[in-house]
Amino acid sequence: MRKRAVAEAGEEAGGEDRQFVAAIARGFDILHAFRAEDPMLGNQELAERTGLPRATVSRLTHTLTRLGYLTYLPRFAKYQLGMGAVPLGQLALANMGIRRIAAPLMRALSEETNASTSLGRRDGLMMLYVEHVSPRTAVALQLEVGSRLPLALTAMGRAWYARSDPAARAAVDREIALRQPAEWPAIRAGLLDAVAMGESLGFTASLGDWNPTVHAAGAAIALPGGEIVALNCGAPAFMLGREQVLGEIGPRLAAVARRIEAMAQGTGPAPNSGASQRP
Known part of the structure; x- marks a missing residue:
């Protein structure tokens, strides 16, 4: 699980990092929750894995879906990684x-x-x-x-x-x-x-x-x-x-x-x- 990942990533030895954007980090926490063995996750599962409130997860999955980074599967009422995430991964690997x-x-x-x-x-x-x-x-x-x-x-x-x-x-x-x-x-x-x-x-x-x-x-x-x-x-x-x-x-x-x-x-x-x- 990635609980407290946002808070921990934003802290430095000298205290809180004021340049750290927690909202962006929470979005990446959602994307990182998906695994090869668990390609489909619902909001409740995402909330459990990230430690984020269910309401926050719902807003994040809605936004990420609109942007193409997640795809909603109505039949299962779950999400999977969308095609928007593919170019980022391919570019990172290419580099x-x-x-x-x-x-x-x-x-x-x-x-x-x-x-x-x-x-x-x-x-x-x-x-x-x-x-x-x-x-x-x-x-x-x-x-x-x-x-x-x-x-x-x-x-x-x-x-x-x-x-x-x-x-x-x-x-x-x-x-x-x-x-x-x-x-x-x-x-x-x-x-x-x-x-x-x-x-x-x-x-x-x-x-x-x-x-x-x-x-x-x-x-x-x-x-x-x-x-x-x-x-x-x-x-x-x-x-x-x-x-x-x-x-x-x-x-x-x-x-x-x-x-x-x-x-x-x-x-x-x-x-x-x-x-x-x-x-």
């Missing part, structure tokens, strides 16, 4: 040069390991897939570009966390502790383990923490502008055991992440037609 750099290496790693490989960036307390490659197999993780996974429980999110600076980690800590107070001690332990693992091994792991049927490794990439993005490589747990994640997939993913980072920084060679580099 991410890291996707063009990473895609060939991700594809090679995916085929070599028979596991899905994804590239994501932080979106609040979630990680948003901006590139995804599945192996040519009937058994693969059913995720795609636009999928959003919890930052704190996934290999990709933990890799982002482990590579981020202390201030960014602290902001994430505060928000998770506020939203999930009962679960926070266990989540915190997992994040601390991820930091230690990232520092010592260059990758992180999620062995059933997000989904008991999924095992994955994660590795972060620092872009020239300072943004941290992250890769993951995972598969159903019955195909990818703990030992394989830690002994093979993790080190290979870390090597791919280092190569992508060097290329993004202009210090590494472009990918050739061959496979990804082994550690």
Whole structure:
């Protein structure tokens, strides 16, 4: 859920941000509530996910529908994302040069390991897939570009966390502790383990923490502008055991992440037609 997202986003270390337009932020909270697995939502569901009053949600969905960012489905009395949102997403993806750099290496790693490989960036307390490659197999993780996974429980999110600076980690800590107070001690332990693992091994792991049927490794990439993005490589747990994640997939993913980072920084060679580099 994105409760208090508007208030928290508008606060800075020195106090309230007077330049922050809460009405716009509430509109984006509505759009962010939609997920690939939940493409249709009603006003009540949107109110529950955003923490906004039902009357406010009704006005926002009406406005967003008029603007083309939502489409109303009378048969279900629910909304889905409209075509107005498509150009924005396509433009954002087109502007991410890291996707063009990473895609060939991700594809090679995916085929070599028979596991899905994804590239994501932080979106609040979630990680948003901006590139995804599945192996040519009937058994693969059913995720795609636009999928959003919890930052704190996934290999990709933990890799982002482990590579981020202390201030960014602290902001994430505060928000998770506020939203999930009962679960926070266990989540915190997992994040601390991820930091230690990232520092010592260059990758992180999620062995059933997000989904008991999924095992994955994660590795972060620092872009020239300072943004941290992250890769993951995972598969159903019955195909990818703990030992394989830690002994093979993790080190290979870390090597791919280092190569992508060097290329993004202009210090590494472009990918050739061959496979990804082994550690």
